[in-house]
């Protein structure tokens with residue numbers, strides 16, 4: 276702890292200086308420091324732009340259509356331009372990368388992933404058996420291992436054997452090391468760092484920060500660099516192996532046998548074949564996309580799964596309704612892409628849970644042009660933040676916003692969802708490309724778990740303790756989620 280404080284001290288001082296400068300020099304930053312009225316359980320984003328206020332929520336869609344196109348994700352000491360680019364949604368670079376992502380979320384690919392997800396969900400259900408009837412269990416680590424298993428398999432086509440009880444899980448193996456690298460990247464890149472806030476608030480100083488970080492890396496940055504090196508060696512190895520094979524296949528069939536280590540149908544294999552046959556992507560672009568796939572798909576989906584379980588376990592009547600919907604399909608039911616639509620109530624529980632605890636509690640954009648936004652004058656380059664959490668709890672938009680009421684997401688709901696009142700997956704051109712993947716993954720997992728068990732929430736967890744992780748911003752359970760599991 277001591278060395279950590281000493282190592283962090285220069286950054287804290289620099290952060291403070293930047294904060295003061297940002298407040299003094301930037302009119303929008305001054306606003307950012309104002310407390311947003313409303314229920315905001317974390318300090319940073321609650322103090323950002325209050326776009327969630329009633330009225331402005333409706334302006335959100337138009338505002339995004341006009342100005343919303345930069346989504347700069349900054350990870351570690353080097354900036355990473357992911358599916359984004361300075362030339363934004365209309366730019367050729369963005370279109371090129373988005374074109375490479377799109378095949379992954381077409382029905383043929385989703386069908387392929389459905390099998391992968393169902394296998395993982397069955398393993399997860401089996402791994403919970405020793406906990407059934409035993410003491411309460413923190414489900415967050417188990418759900419994280421489960422989702423990581425799925426995203427890594429989907430991204431690279433490699434089974435890392437992450438789930439508890441997997442007989443092929445071997446400590447010290449290459450896969451084990453890779454798994455630790457992925458976890459290190461996720462933990463260190465996603466955890467709050469003293470320099471992250473001033474970097475976000477004061478983008479003009481980013482080159483200075485990067486230079487300082489490069490010269491005087493802190494412990495987290497060193498760990499992140501090592502993990503990224505291991506991960507990049509692994510991924511570049513796969514790319515080099517796969518490229519010649521992909522060049523020979525005109526159109527590699529989903530599920531067809533391939534000579535190399537990259538499984539057909541994995542995101543990596545789709546990217547490589549897209550790169551061979553459509554638009555040329557460099558090895559680095561392919562690596563960054565695969566890396567981002569894991570970054571974007573891990574904490575978001577594991578959070579969404581954990582929160583839905585939290586809400587179901589805390590509301591026995593809703594859990595009963597979800598159980599009934601699943602039981603109606605028969606004891607031997609096996610989820611498929613085609614049958615997933617038969618669970619409207621379960622999906623409503625998921626969507627309501629995402630409203631109450633959005634894993635991405637805010638989305639950001641940099642303004643391209645000067646504009647007046649409500650009472651604020653926004654200058655080009657200012658970062659604007661749509662405070663999703665506040666939006667989702669606005670009493671003017673939602674009836675009893677703190678209640679878990681999945682029924683409001685059923686088709687039969689009398690009061691429809693007002694336009695602009697949900698920002699779970701973002702809106703417009705830059706909205707979440709992986710949302711169908713995530714919804715499918717969570718529904719399949721819940722179906723398998725609810726087929727086998729019933730759940731109750733352990734005491735003293737309402738409201739749930741959550742924390743915001745920075746860069747990228749995420750809402751995570753800060754003390755776990757404890758559940759009692761009983762076999763059905």
Ligand code: HEM
Pocket residue numbers: 346358359568571572573575576579633634635638639698699700701702703704705706707708709710712713714
């Ligand atoms: C419940 C799970 C998820 C949630 C809540 C979520 C939420 C979001 C949000 C809020 C954004 C930003 C939208 C905006 O700025 O307007 C986003 C972007 C993105 N997400 Fe997700 N996401 C989830 C799962 C996934 C998964 C599983 C993947 C990939 C496998 C993924 C890939 C992406 C990508 C690539 C972007 C950037 C899109 C672009 O810039 O065009 N997400 N997501």
